[in-house]
Amino acid sequence: MTPTDVPSLLRTLAEANDRAAARRAAWSVLQEACVAGGASIEATAAEAVQGLLRLLGQSGTEWVAEVLGVLDATACALGEWEAQQQWSSKPWLYDAEVGWETAVAELLAQGLSAVRPALTDGDPEVRSMAAALMGDASVEWTADVDLLLAAEAAEPHALARACLAEAAVTLALRAPAARLPGRVKQWLRDPEAVVRFRVARIARTAPAAEDAQLAVLADGVYDADCGAMETVWPAEV
Known part of the structure; x- marks a missing residue:
């Protein structure tokens, strides 16, 4: 070989x-x-x-x-x-x-x-990919969840905001003791379908015992918005 x-x-x-x-x-x-x-x-x-x-x-x-x-x-x-x-x-x-x-x-x-400085990059795709990597790789759970939440609150681009929210939920699910049930429920009711969809596809994987109502809500949102357009960036290989 x-x-x-x-x-x-x-x-x-x-x-x-x-x-x-x-x-x-x-x-x-x-x-x-x-x-x-x-x-x-x-x-x-x-x-x-x-x-x-x-x-x-x-x-x-x-x-x-x-x-x-x-x-x-x-x-x-x-x-x-x-x-x-x-x-x-x-x-x-x-x-x-x-x-x-x-x-x-x-x-x-x-x-x-x-990677963290890229959350304020001028390109929304770069901001999104930086967030996704943080969600999947960070071990500084509390600080990086807070960083992602702050970036999401200031993000003007719908798909980038969806990626930031999804990354925050991903990281919170990986953390030993960090959950965002209240914030997740807000995202699952967001006016933007792409935000609802990307958060739902992560939230629905959480253990049902964490919050049975949240799991049911996420499943319903995922099914309703699975046809949302422009849910991924070109760099999401």
């Missing part, structure tokens, strides 16, 4: 001359270097994540939304190997793979210092 050339994949993304090329390059980085079949972390993921975070720190990086999108998709794959290990009768067989996940999770958590 030919080793994955992570530097070459990252260079192709960084040097893409248009949006279509950048999207293709981002997909290649994700599929070839970060996640296997879109489901689980690969051995090269830590190297790729380090390179992507370096791109974020470079002032000349043009395809910031794509970089953030790949990082977020990688963050979403975390936990698959650990789950397989927990269910396996031979858990030691997964030690290396769980180690890959741990390394990536730590890199992402540390790298968010370069």
Whole structure:
């Protein structure tokens, strides 16, 4: 098997001359270097994540939304190997793979210092992708939930506001002791269908025991607004 050339994949993304090329390059980085079949972390993921975070720190990086999108998709794959290990009768067989996940999770958590400022970027897609990554990778639960809530309250773009709200709910569900039932109910009744939909699709995954009424409400909103237009950004690979 030919080793994955992570530097070459990252260079192709960084040097893409248009949006279509950048999207293709981002997909290649994700599929070839970060996640296997879109489901689980690969051995090269830590190297790729380090390179992507370096791109974020470079002032000349043009395809910031794509970089953030790949990082977020990688963050979403975390936990698959650990789950397989927990269910396996031979858990030691997964030690290396769980180690890959741990390394990536730590890199992402540390790298968010370069992501938080993007919540005030001039591009609403960049703001949205930064929020999504924070929701999926942050371990500074309380501070980052507050940061996302403040950004959502000031966000003028409907889809970006939906992403900020969704990220806040995602992070609150991951936190040891942080829930937003009152705020979630407000979002589920928001005038913008895209806000209702994106919040509902996360809120409906919360344990029913947390708030049975909220789960029922989220399910109903999700079903009603699943046809909402413009629910995702191009960078959401």
